[in-house]
Amino acid sequence: MKNRCFLFFVHLLMLLSATLVATSFTVSDAIADKLDPLALTFSRFLLAVLILIPYVKITHGFRFSMSQVLRSGTISGCLVFFFWAMFLSLRYTT
DSSP: OHHHHHHHHHHHHHHHHHHHHHHHHHHHHHHTTTSOHHHHHHHHHHHHHHHHHHHHHHHHTTOOOHHHHHHHHHHHHHHHHHHHHHHHHHTTOO
16 A cells, blocks of 8 residues: 555656646746846756755755765756756747
8 A cells, every 4th residue: 555655656746747847848938038048047946956955954964975966966967958958949939
């Protein structure tokens, strides 16, 4: 029974993730003409950092290894590039 609840919860999280990504295109389209893509990407990631800092502090503390920083930086760099390119492309496409 616990395994079924866990799988249901994981599927709900995947649905939420897909919904957030899908709606980011339409919401971004509405504001992409008014803001610089770099500023928009920076503000999104800054907001995410501010929201996640309490969770990270409580669960892991603030001790980081260099390999962990490099792994996280690589993943974050890919996401930053994706969102920056998305916001930039929304200026030229419909």
